[in-house]
Amino acid sequence: MSLKPSELKKDFPVFKEHPDLVYLDNAATAQKPLQVINAVEKFYREQNSNIGRGLYDLAEEATLKYREARKTVSEFVNANTDEIVFVRNSTEALNLVADSLEFEGDIVLSEMAHHSEQLPFRRRAERDHREISYLPTENGKISVEKAEQIIGPETGLVSLSHVSNVFGKENPVRDIVELARQNDAYIVLDGAQSVPSQEVDVKQLDVDFMVFSGHKMLGPTGIGALYGRKQLLEDMNPYQVGGGMIRSVRKEEVRWEEPPKKFEAGTPNIAGAVGLAEAVNYLTDLGMEEVETHEDELAQKIENGLNSLEGVETVTENSKSLVSFTASFAHPHDIAEVLNQENIAVRAGSHCAQPQMEELDISGTVRVSPYIYNTEEDVEKLIESVKKVKEVFS
Numbered sequence: 001m002s003l004k005p006s007e008l009k010k011d012f013p014v015f016k017e018h019p020d021l022v023y024l025d026n027a028a029t030a031q032k033p034l035q036v037i038n039a040v041e042k043f044y045r046e047q048n049s050n051i052g053r054g055l056y057d058l059a060e061e062a063t064l065k066y067r068e069a070r071k072t073v074s075e076f077v078n079a080n081t082d083e084i085v086f087v088r089n090s091t092e093a094l095n096l097v098a099d100s101l102e103f104e105g106d107i108v109l110s111e112m113a114h115h116s117e118q119l120p121f122r123r124r125a126e127r128d129h130r131e132i133s134y135l136p137t138e139n140g141k142i143s144v145e146k147a148e149q150i151i152g153p154e155t156g157l158v159s160l161s162h163v164s165n166v167f168g169k170e171n172p173v174r175d176i177v178e179l180a181r182q183n184d185a186y187i188v189l190d191g192a193q194s195v196p197s198q199e200v201d202v203k204q205l206d207v208d209f210m211v212f213s214g215h216k217m218l219g220p221t222g223i224g225a226l227y228g229r230k231q232l233l234e235d236m237n238p239y240q241v242g243g244g245m246i247r248s249v250r251k252e253e254v255r256w257e258e259p260p261k262k263f264e265a266g267t268p269n270i271a272g273a274v275g276l277a278e279a280v281n282y283l284t285d286l287g288m289e290e291v292e293t294h295e296d297e298l299a300q301k302i303e304n305g306l307n308s309l310e311g312v313e314t315v316t317e318n319s320k321s322l323v324s325f326t327a328s329f330a331h332p333h334d335i336a337e338v339l340n341q342e343n344i345a346v347r348a349g350s351h352c353a354q355p356q357m358e359e360l361d362i363s364g365t366v367r368v369s370p371y372i373y374n375t376e377e378d379v380e381k382l383i384e385s386v387k388k389v390k391e392v393f394s
């Protein structure tokens with residue numbers, strides 16, 4: 001059964017407040033359905049307490065809600081419950097891995113990596129005096145052929161995006177995982193753009209770590225997840241230390257909790273986890289295959305519509321969930337500003353991927369990223385409005 005975006009829109013209060021809004025900046029963050037907003041509100045109204053410590057009913061209820069949230073989120077990506085660490089966002093998860101994983105060898109990143117993926121590992125390389133190599137992009141994807149020349153016995157860790165936030169194309173993760181395994185290298189997957197939009201199974205992908213952000217998948221801001229293989233999480237040192245992550249503290253010795261608690265120092269974002277679990281339930285009820293098909297169809301329509309306009313060029317073809325484009329008649333920022341006057345929200349700039357922009361020899365793109373509540377009418381309005389932009393600047 002295909003999605004009914006006009007019906008779904010009714011679940012999102014933002015569209016009641018802004019009935020003419022065409023929101024096409026979902027790769028940056030998604031809007032929140034009432035179900036998520038209500039779950040967060042209910043937590044604060046009825047269930048609020050700190051977790052893990054209290055011996056009273058309310059504390060036990062809050063602890064249970066947090067535990068259930070972890071189970072829901074772990075099942076969504078087919079991880080075991082104790083392999084999901086709650087973090088603030090993908091950025092924090094990537095910093096955690098880059099900081100805490102012990103490994104030998106060099107680091108392989110990709111040219112297209114978001115700064116949040118790239119910078120933690122660059123800092124680690126600097127700290128340890130390790131070499132970094134970059135997997136090049138070919139038509140919006142990592143080239144396996146080139147990766148075969150780059151990933152080798154010297155490689156200790158490979159980090160790559162599942163779906164790029166610039167190109168919206170799925171990288172050949174299984175092939176890269178295979179290369180990493182052949183060379184005994186760890187593999188980290190940035191799922192910030194894939195987990196909201198398609199079924200993702202960490203076991204099937206066979207990655208060591210994967211990160212994603214709640215706010216890009218209908219959940220609240222300030223909550224995200226790190227998947228890590230159990231054995232690796234057990235072997236890693238904690239990223240931050242403090243309350244909630246220790247078994248015992250004596251002057252002579254400190255003993256950490258088992259993962260995932262070991263990585264969740266201090267009071268976590270309990271309401272955020274509850275909200276994220278509700279977002280996962282919402283997406284699961286829709287069906288991730290339907291979500292993926294809907295986004296792919298809209299992305300194709302956007303791509304075709306834009307490419308039919310003279311002076312407009314999409315950066316790649318056959319994008320999955322988002323489309324980046326440039327125009328000969330206006331700078332990306334000017335395009336986004338004029339679209340804003342038409343009540344269309346898109347993003348313009350380098351999308352936190354400056355090295356990739358440098359490689360493409362462009363200053364930036366306009367990025368259009370649809371989601372479950374976007375309709376064909378939204379796409380038509382976008383294309384008509386880009387035509388208007390052309391008139392304004394011609």
Ligand SMILES: Cc1ncc(COP(=O)(O)O)c(C=O)c1O
Nearest residue numbers: 089090091114116165190192213
């Ligand atoms: C591919 C990719 N990785 C990482 C991030 C960072 O996500 P967050 O800002 O939620 O940490 C983003 C955000 O846009 C992204 O698109």
